Amino acid sequence: MRRRIRWGWIFSVVLTIAGIPLAYWYLTTTVLAPTMRLATLRRQPPPTLLRVPVAGVRVRQLVDTWGGIRSGNRRHEGIDIMARRGTAVVSAASGMVSMIGENGLGGTVVWAVGPGGERHYYAHLDSVAAIVEGQDLLPGDTLGFVGNTGNARTTPPHLHYGIYTDSGAINPYNRLIPPWRRKAPAAGP
Numbered sequence: 001m002r003r004r005i006r007w008g009w010i011f012s013v014v015l016t017i018a019g020i021p022l023a024y025w026y027l028t029t030t031v032l033a034p035t036m037r038l039a040t041l042r043r044q045p046p047p048t049l050l051r052v053p054v055a056g057v058r059v060r061q062l063v064d065t066w067g068g069i070r071s072g073n074r075r076h077e078g079i080d081i082m083a084r085r086g087t088a089v090v091s092a093a094s095g096m097v098s099m100i101g102e103n104g105l106g107g108t109v110v111w112a113v114g115p116g117g118e119r120h121y122y123a124h125l126d127s128v129a130a131i132v133e134g135q136d137l138l139p140g141d142t143l144g145f146v147g148n149t150g151n152a153r154t155t156p157p158h159l160h161y162g163i164y165t166d167s168g169a170i171n172p173y174n175r176l177i178p179p180w181r182r183k184a185p186a187a188g189p
């Protein structure tokens with residue numbers, strides 16, 4: 001007497017076998033790779049000299065705008081770099097895109113994690129470049145384009161650039177200037 005083939009059973013075996021590499025692929029690309037990349041970045045020393053994060057802007061054009069008074073008793077936790085709308089905003093350091101989003105103050109923003117686990121913040125963007133969260137970055141990679149979104153909508157277009165360490169915001173100004181041209185940093189908040 002012939003046995004009936006249990007197709008359902010065969011189907012589940014095939015699905016299981018196919019599922020193991022699929023689950024492995026999913027875990028490595030979406031969970032393990034970014035986690036390991038972040039761990040590697042945290043172990044690296046923060047770069048002493050960063051790339052000016054707006055294309056075409058020279059070091060001598062930079063103005064130290066750290067610590068200025070802002071609305072709601074806030075202090076300015078970064079540097080504003082004036083540029084024409086649509087100018088490319090580029091990554092100041094190597095690293096990984098950690099978040100692309102919107103918020104009330106910053107408007108359209110990009111966050112990236114760099115060496116030493118520093119979080120680099122690019123705000124008031126007109127638009128974001130063709131990047132995705134989790135993407136690797138080299139200094140100079142285009143992140144977006146200068147605008148005046150968020151609370152900058154009443155001001156001329158500029159990039160707000162901030163650096164956050166585990167102990168809070170630090171002044172990016174001197175990090176953008178070659179060491180031999182640095183002066184004593186302005187008092188922070």
Ligand SMILES: [Zn+2]
Nearest residue numbers: 078079080160
């Ligand atoms: Zn600003």
